[in-house]
Amino acid sequence: MVTSASPLRVSAGGSQQGSLSALPIRVGPSVLAGDLSKLAFETRRVIRAGADYIHLDMFDGNWVQGAFTFGPMVVKALRDHEPRAYFDVHLCVMRPEEYLEEMKHIGVSRVTLHFEATRDPGAAANRAHGLGLEIGLALAPETQVDEKLLSIAELFDVVLVMTVPPGFGGQSFMPEMLPKLRQLREVFPTKALEVDGGVTPTTAALAAAAGANEAVAGSSVFHSRNLRRAIRELRHGLEQGQQTWQQS
Ligand SMILES: O=C(CO)[C@@H](O)[C@H](O)COP(=O)(O)O
Ligand SMILES: [Fe+2]
Numbered sequence: 001m002v003t004s005a006s007p008l009r010v011s012a013g014g015s016q017q018g019s020l021s022a023l024p025i026r027v028g029p030s031v032l033a034g035d036l037s038k039l040a041f042e043t044r045r046v047i048r049a050g051a052d053y054i055h056l057d058m059f060d061g062n063w064v065q066g067a068f069t070f071g072p073m074v075v076k077a078l079r080d081h082e083p084r085a086y087f088d089v090h091l092c093v094m095r096p097e098e099y100l101e102e103m104k105h106i107g108v109s110r111v112t113l114h115f116e117a118t119r120d121p122g123a124a125a126n127r128a129h130g131l132g133l134e135i136g137l138a139l140a141p142e143t144q145v146d147e148k149l150l151s152i153a154e155l156f157d158v159v160l161v162m163t164v165p166p167g168f169g170g171q172s173f174m175p176e177m178l179p180k181l182r183q184l185r186e187v188f189p190t191k192a193l194e195v196d197g198g199v200t201p202t203t204a205a206l207a208a209a210a211g212a213n214e215a216v217a218g219s220s221v222f223h224s225r226n227l228r229r230a231i232r233e234l235r236h237g238l239e240q241g242q243q244t245w246q247q248s
Contacts, residue, residue: 022242023192024192025213025214025235025239025242026192027051027052027231027235028054028055028194028214029046030055030056030057030090030169030196030216031043031054031218031222032069033169033218033219033222033223034046034222036069039074043085046222051231052086053085053087054082055088055196055216055218056078057090057092058075058090059093059167060093060094063093063094064166067092075089075106075108079107087107087108087110090112090138090160090216093117095117096113096124097113097118097120097121097123100124100128100131100133101131103133104128109134110133110135110157111128111135111136112135113135114138115140121155121156122152122155125137135158136157136160137158137159139180140166141162141164141165145180150187153188154188157191158193159191160195161195162195162196163195163207164197169218170219173203174198175206177195192214194213194216195215196216197216199216199220200220201233201237202237203237204217204237204238206241208238208241208245209244209245210241211245213242215238217234221234
């Protein structure tokens with residue numbers, strides 16, 4: 001079923017890692033790996049197969065060179081087909097902060113912009129919240145977590161740790177991103193932490209064991225013969241990993 005993010009459940013008195021109850025596990029197929037000539041059909045297929053949300057990669061062919069996918073008009077057309085689905089738009093564009101009002105207008109549920117592409121990410125987060133829009137901060141693999149970044153990330157609803165260089169699907173998961181996830185989870189025990197890139201049931205488990213609770217998956221869902229099973233296995237991977245994280 002496609003839902004809005006459910007509230008985080010924190011056990012009484014606990015704010016440290018290890019004392020938390022489960023964070024909501026969510027699987028968001030990236031339709032980029034589907035048949036792009038049938039986006040509405042592909043979106044409907046993964047919703048029916050149990051997706052928690054739909055991940056939409058908006059690339060402008062500029063910030064990620066050579067990769068141009070679709071823009072707000074296509075997202076709006078999809079929204080008209082799926083009025084209730086949770087739409088998570090990953091903006092890999094120049095000046096992503098300029099899209100916030102339009103994203104709200106077309107009914108996007110959450111928009112994630114890149115730290116590396118945004119002039120003033122803190123101001124963008126405040127503006128999105130003023131619009132009533134959930135907002136995420138994406139970190140490309142080369143971006144390190146330091147004090148300044150943490151103080152900015154604090155303002156966002158989700159931090160997306162890219163586990164491949166942004167730009168295209170079908171790349172291999174970068175295990176060297178796991179310490180970044182651990183670092184973020186230690187500082188933000190209840191914030192949503194999402195991974196994107198090369199996510200399979202095995203890598204989803206590794207990511208969740210390091211603190212992730214949301215996973216975007218393109219190839220491992222759409223290249224599977226059985227979408228429902230693919231999504232179920234990803235969810236299972238996240239659950240297994242989260243148990244490891246809780247016990248750590
Ligand atoms: O943002 C991106 C790539 O930049 C992704 O959302 C990809 O679409 C994920 O595809 P797979 O790595 O799962 O094939
Ligand atoms: Fe993405």
